[in-house]
Amino acid sequence: MRLDYLTIFPEFFDVLGISLLGKAVDNGIVDIHAHDLRTWTHDRHRTVDDTPCGGGAGMVMKPDPWGEAFDDLLGADPDPSVHVVIPTPSGTPFRQDDAAQLSHADRIVFCCGRYEGIDHRVIDYASEHWSVHELSLGDYVLNGGEVAALAMTEAIVRLVPGVLGNPESLSEESYSQDQEGLLEYPVYTRPASWRGWDVPEVLMSGHHGHIAQWRREQSRELTRRRRPDLLTDE
Ligand code: 6GU
Numbered sequence: 001m002r003l004d005y006l007t008i009f010p011e012f013f014d015v016l017g018i019s020l021l022g023k024a025v026d027n028g029i030v031d032i033h034a035h036d037l038r039t040w041t042h043d044r045h046r047t048v049d050d051t052p053c054g055g056g057a058g059m060v061m062k063p064d065p066w067g068e069a070f071d072d073l074l075g076a077d078p079d080p081s082v083h084v085v086i087p088t089p090s091g092t093p094f095r096q097d098d099a100a101q102l103s104h105a106d107r108i109v110f111c112c113g114r115y116e117g118i119d120h121r122v123i124d125y126a127s128e129h130w131s132v133h134e135l136s137l138g139d140y141v142l143n144g145g146e147v148a149a150l151a152m153t154e155a156i157v158r159l160v161p162g163v164l165g166n167p168e169s170l171s172e173e174s175y176s177q178d179q180e181g182l183l184e185y186p187v188y189t190r191p192a193s194w195r196g197w198d199v200p201e202v203l204m205s206g207h208h209g210h211i212a213q214w215r216r217e218q219s220r221e222l223t224r225r226r227r228p229d230l231l232t233d234e
Contacts (some may be wrong), residue, residue, distance in 0.1 A: 001105060001160060002031045005149060006069050007112040008048055010034035012146040021154060024163045040068035049115050058116035066111065066122040073109065074130065082130040083108045085152065086123060087145035091134035094152055096175040098135060102152075103159035110152070112145035181230055185218035 005013050013034035017025060024030045038046040041064075049059035074082060083105045102108060109130075111118065126132050137148045158164050170176060174184040188199040202214045223230050 001029065001157070002107050003033070003153060003157075004073055004107075004109040005032075005034040005112060005146075006037050006066065006073075006109065007034065007144075007146055007149075008037050008114060009112075009144070009146055010036050012112075012150065015150065016153065020163065021157055024157055024160070027162070029160060029162055030157055035069065035073070037065050037069060040065040040072070052116065056116075060116050061113055061118040061122075063119040063122045063125075066118065067125065070126065070129075076129075078129045080131050081106060084111060084126045084130045084132045085109070085149070086111045086113070086118070086126075086132065086134045087137070087148035087152065088113065088117065088134050089136050089139075089141050091136040094135040094137055094148075094155070096155070098133070099152070099155035100159055102133075102156045108156070110145070110149040112149050114144040179219060181232070182219040182223045183227060183230070185215040185222070 007013070013032065016022065016032050016034075021030070025032055037048055041047055048061055048065055050062050052058065052060045083102060085102070085108055087110065111122070111126075123132060123134065135148075135152065137151055142148060159170070161167075164170060172179065172184070175181060188203060190199075192199050192204060200214070202210050205211070220231075
């Protein structure tokens with residue numbers, strides 16, 4: 001899988017060289033390229049923004065550098081197998097399903113906007129050539145798409161076969177289908193008693209049926225309290 005990032009702050013992506021993702025890079029499973037969008041400017045000030053047409057506060061990212069970056073990275077021929085991700089608070093919510101779908105992609109280009117956003121014609125142009133996803137991390141505003149792209153990258157890359165050490169831990173975690181889309185139950189390790197707090201007895205019982213039942217109940221109760229929107233039946 002090749003991942004490209006178009007950004008005016010390529011240093012944000014230096015962290016992809018560490019931890020589990022860094023190992024995936026070292027193993028050749030993922031190939032990461034962060035590009036400074038200002039590479040594709042031609043004026044003395046390397047300008048990437050301009051005032052909004054129609055007026056209003058803030059600045060908008062000019063289309064030209066994006067177009068030239070696309071030409072250099074992807075060429076001019078349409079290819080729906082290329083995924084272009086545009087992190088934006090006005091995107092559709094980025095969910096585990098999106099991460100799972102994108103984990104099968106050979107090529108993803110993240111377009112990280114700053115200021116009030118990217119000239120919309122960039123999205124129209126990209127949509128005519130590649131598979132475009134405008135995605136939001138949640139209902140809050142970040143200063144730019146970089147941190148969102150990093151979060152999405154981690155969610156996607158950990159699902160690529162060979163990246164996670166123990167693939168079984170994938171099926172037990174929150175939002176996985178094996179968990180009926182519920183939140184994960186609370187977990188414990190030794191010691192059995194710590195600062196007056198005991199590990200729930202059932203977990204020390206060795207009775208696998210009771211343990212599975214307890215975990216299911218905990219998941220349902222936690223989901224009912226915190227994320228009732230995730231409960232489909234019952
Ligand atoms: Cl994807 N981008 C920005 N700039 N802010 C966000 C976001 C994305 N998701 C939530 N807030």
